[in-house]
Amino acid sequence: MNGVRLDRVRAGYGRTTVLRDVDLVVPAGKTVALLGANGAGKTTLLQTVAGLVPSTAGRISLGPQRIDHLPEHTRAEMGLCLIPEGKGVFRQLSVRDNLAMFAIGSPLSEAIERAVAAFPILGARLYQEAGTLSGGQQQMLALSRALVTDASVIMADELSLGLAPVIVDEIFEVLERFRSEGRALLIVEQFVDRALAIADYVYILHKGAVAFVGEPAQCQDHHIFEQYVGATP
């Protein structure tokens, strides 16, 4: 199992720089919560690691290997899995086809088995178009990708956005399970207390730079949140 390391990474869109020399480490098997106000660059950071946004400086490594020059599909093959915010499923494909896409290269039946074991509801929806699933079910399907690919690093962007609390519980259970399986997690989450409960380390981004690094216990100092996140947990 690998971890992810960012060294002075810079990235942005066109002339706008969003990430300014970000250092960040997700050790193998550990969970990192990435917090910050709107526009702090959290999503951009995840997308840069995944390869959707090119980094313009610095280095990104997955375990021993430098990956910042690799295309996104190669990074995914190496065990990096980003669950993007709100768009983690192929909406026009059936649930089954989605799982087939996620599990390319490995037997589909096994993938379906694993996904259904974690989220039984998906078993009843195999032939339904993914776009017609409820928000929670879509998020479960999206999470199935991490499940069936044996990714060593899972990055989840706002998994709980717009979901009912019951569903959020279910999703966090799966995250806990990933953790216990020894996978590294990098999560961006709006429910700060939930994120802190699961995290080993906390990073706070502020205007594209790392403003705080520490352990969840250190975050009891509410001052930090007022300053950078704009809310108290």
Added chain:
Amino acid sequence: MRQYLPFIVIGLTTGGVYALASLGLVLTYRTSGVFNFGHGAIAMFSTYAFYSLRQHLPTPIAAALAILVVAPLLGIVIDAFLFRRLAGAGPTAAIVASLGLLVGLQGLAVALYGGQARTVAPIFPSSTYRVFDFNVGVDQTLVVAIAVVGGAVLIAFFKWTRLGLQTRAVVDNRALSGLSRTNAASVTRLSWMLGCAFAATSGILFAPSVGLDSLLLTLLVVQAFGAAAAGGLKSFPITALAAFGLGIGQGIATKIVGEIGNPSLTGLPSALPFILLFAVLVFSRKGSLREAPSVRSTVRSGRVRLTRRFPVRAITAVFAVLLVIPPFLNSSRLLTATLTVAFILLFASLSLVIGLSRQLSLTHAVFVALGATTLSHLQSAGVPYMLALPLAALLLTPLGAALAFPAIRLSSLYLGLATVGFGILAQNLLFPTPLTFGAQRAVLIHRPGFLDGDLAFYYFVLAVVVIGVVMVEVVRITRLGRILVALADSPTAIGALGVSPLASRVITFCLSTFLAGLAGGLLGSLVRAVNPTSFTFFDSLVWVTVLVMAGALTFGGSVLAAVALVAVPAIFTSSTVSEWQPVVFGAATILLAQAHNGLIGTMRQLTHAAAEQWQRWRIGSDRTLERQIWTLGFGDGDGSPDTVDVTTVRSAPQPLAVQR
């Protein structure tokens, strides 16, 4: 019924070829989000390659090479050098680039093989067999069989193979398929290869019946647009069925038109696909035609501010030069100059639609031709020239208004397709009627006595063009221009402001049509005789590519376009120049489709960059200044220190290290 059967069989054959062409088109559109107007040109070019290969190789090998090697290679080139470069540049840039591909490949074929048509020996045995006591050709059966098998294979490929699944996934969500370990770029490349192979197949199957005529082959595949639109540019089965339906409809229409025997209707069968295209686009439910999301790139080109000032200096300079040059020109050069000046008006009219509203009109040649014919008809009705000229243009404006309605409902691509449909319909159905060219297939225009001299007419054209150009520039700087620019940006926002897009769209299209008609009247008066081939559908496409290449946003672009199109080949009379001109236009359009305001804009940016560089060199490398600007730029204005104290971050606990 019996007598229709042979025509239905012929129709099935053409339908089969349409099916292959339109399936390839839909395939590439779905996977890349780029509608390739050059699809027919790819078919044409592969067919030429087939023709050349066949002279040295047996037919099956030549066909296999053309379909499985040449066409896929074209696909790779198109994917790599054309549309991937344009990722994120917006749908209009991609469409214009594909028009550039069409014009360029078309020109290349003419430059390499010459303009005259060649016959192509039949590919399949022409023997026949009898079914229900009438003859069916073996070749016809084979064409239909190939189409059916090709379509079935494509649909099966999409449904059941892993690559098909990946293709559907890329179409659905490109970024996510990358995250799911699928190389989206190679999937797109593959679909271009496949789409081009389909195009090549259709072209090669077409060739024996129509001959090797670059324009005809290109446009025959354009007929596939109708079937593709009927399938919503999405569904393979509906597209294939519509293609077969079109073919059969054409067969039956040929029979019926032949029986009626009215020469005005001869264009009907070949116009059928465009009737379907136009009908689908105009009568579709609002919102049912949505464009496929094109590939978005994270690298956005810096958007330059749109200047909306009246270009007093440019206009004065250009027309001052035009005012004084006649004494330096001999009589043939003076004609060229007159032609160029008239084309400035034409391009100004086009830039109103393309540059200001950022919409696609691929039918301006029709307006120009109608401007000339209407002027001629008014003259024969006894209207004096000076009145007939503006009146003819004015009579065309309802046509422009009619086009404004689809322009409100349809996005750039579908409007482009609708205007293509309209242009070809007009050419096939309207031009043969007495309303325009009539049975003599030509109209004459008489210039009044005081304009009979070439010099007098030159100054007259110049005066009219000045008025027209000023009208365009006035639109640009007034509220109407502002609304048009805003509409191009966000129709929703304009609607939310309570401004109806209807009036501004109608006025723009009317004015553009009026000016095009005026230019048509002037061009017609210049040559004194106009026929249906003077201004063709293909000219519309060339004009758009030339204008975009030169710069569609400003007056300078219109002038440059007119010079590049008309004056350059007239000055450099060598045949090489005129032969390679379309190739250069095509290539330059592809290169500049993404540039802000084409060649003019690029030159502007270069001079600006040079000036900035000069400034920087003069100031020297004053780093402090740069740093100050940086800090100022990111302060949020509340006076508090805005940047995070780097020292505290660095000294924060760093318990983390990558454990291997």
